[in-house]
Amino acid sequence: MKSNNLLVISNDFPNADNKYVREIFVKEQIMFLKEYFENIYVVSPIAIGMEFLRKTHYENYRFENIHVYFPKYFNCPLFFKYCRDGWIYFEEKAIQKLIRAESLQFDLIHAHFTWHSGAVAVKVKEKYNVPLVITEHTSQTFTDAIEKKETQFIRSWNLCDAIIRVRKGDIPLFERVGIPLDKVYYIPNGYSHKSFLNLDSQNSRKQLGLPSNIKIILNVGNLYDEAKGHKYLIEAMNIVIKQRKDVLCFIVGGGILETKLKKQILSTGLEDYIKLVGSKPYTEIPLWMNACDVFVLPSLSEGNPTVMFECLGCGKPFVGTKVGGVPEIIVSDDYGLLSEPGDPNELAKNILSSLDTSWDTKKIKEYSIQFTWGVVGKKILKVYSKIGATSLRLCVD
Structure with missing residues (x-):
């Protein structure tokens, strides 16, 4: 050249x-x-x-x-x-x-x-x-x-x-x-290993002003496309809270679907369990990843979602759906759990299971290095x- x-x-x-x-x-x-x-x-x-x-x-x-x-x-x-x-x-x-x-x-x-x-x-x-x-x-x-x-x-x-x-x-x-x-x-x-690395969970929560004594479920993504499956995450949370109340789901991202999702949250009485926090600076996302107990991406279709790799890079378990390239990456229950797309019952089951699992953070992090x-x-x-x-x-x- x-x-x-x-x-x-x-x-x-x-x-x-x-x-x-x-x-x-x-x-x-x-x-x-x-x-x-x-x-x-x-x-x-x-x-x-x-x-x-x-x-x-x-x-x-x-x-x-x-x-x-x-x-x-x-x-x-x-x-x-x-x-x-x-x-x-x-x-x-x-x-x-x-x-x-x-x-x-x-x-x-x-x-x-x-x-x-x-x-x-x-x-x-x-x-x-x-x-x-x-x-x-x-x-x-x-x-x-x-x-x-x-x-x-x-x-x-x-x-x-x-x-x-x-x-x-x-x-x-x-x-x-x-x-x-x-x-x-x-x-x-x-993903960038310099940005998305394993940090102390409690310290990350403190920096974000999040409670320290609950289980945090996280989703990150723009609210532009219904294919991201936010509707099913909300439906799944309605099932989750019937099993345990010590949970809080944060949805990070903004877009035209925000009003629709707010109405769904209110209509199901989940305003105390699901928080739409809007878009956040990209430099802040690693803190959110490290503050959570489990990351959830309930997509109906995907190519190869970057947030999946970022989640693994922070040593966090990934709960997602069997779409696109996701099953090629989450090849073991050691790294996360997958459900069929559009199935809130199975998604809720996997969220509950992930919250009860003692995940090997080091193993997840080591696996992520290849990405x-x-x-x-x-x-x-x-x-x-x-x-x-x-x-x-x-x-x-």
Whole structure:
């Protein structure tokens, strides 16, 4: 590689202070990768009007050798269903304008999510003739793309140089749409071991102002998508409190579902047992993880949830559902318990069981080491090397 610069294209990206944390795992990943490049350019195009809808503001920023850009572009909701080529056209136009204005030079592209970043990245690859890696993170979206043989997905996978899939069990599905498996790699998501480490539980509770004499159940996630299963967590808690009253469930995160969930909590009389505490700074999440007795993620669908790895990194048991890549990580009852999605009775049973279990924190923590960005990142670097990033080979061999 001549300049050894990486261009990252992502559907979303945190702002400078991490108060907006969508796709925080992409930022955490490049925090490891930055050591192997002169510069990393992150481009996350923002549709005009999206700042208003998300109630946030995007400004370009830089830290160390990472340059983050949020170019604005025109989009239309109808493009999602009726004219995806129009979506790609306007987004690619905004990226090309940015590349010219900033005189960006890069030798490798990594796109996160096939739609829509991967589809746009293919256009950029064609113009600049550089290798392209696409990481596919989604669950239901991916499955639908395979079953419906969606053109934008298949074209992107055919024209990129390598595909990273976060769920191992999905890899054979690529053959159904004619994608050779020798260009597909299984690499799970990871977590920052420097941020998510085992801390004293009582001290963490003290810093957060949480009670010390109860069992704390924790969920962390944005309240935008019903697929995250918050409804079933509330239903499960209604069952849990009939068995024991010394519990308190905290749901950390904000979004459009907050009002609906508040009504559900009130209608079931659980306001003393479930607290919606809103969004919290990302730097505060490790304290919440360490303050809890058990972490619960009741999702109806998932790719490879970052919070699962962060939970394990803090030595905490994970109670979740058998969706996406979760069963590939929680392979033993030593690390957590899994239930069928959408089943509050089984979820409640696992929550109660987890609260009665003496978990081996050290064993959970040791298991999590294989998912740190240091380990996962080196696997990504090897993929880069295989598709032409020759200057990286000495770093990862």
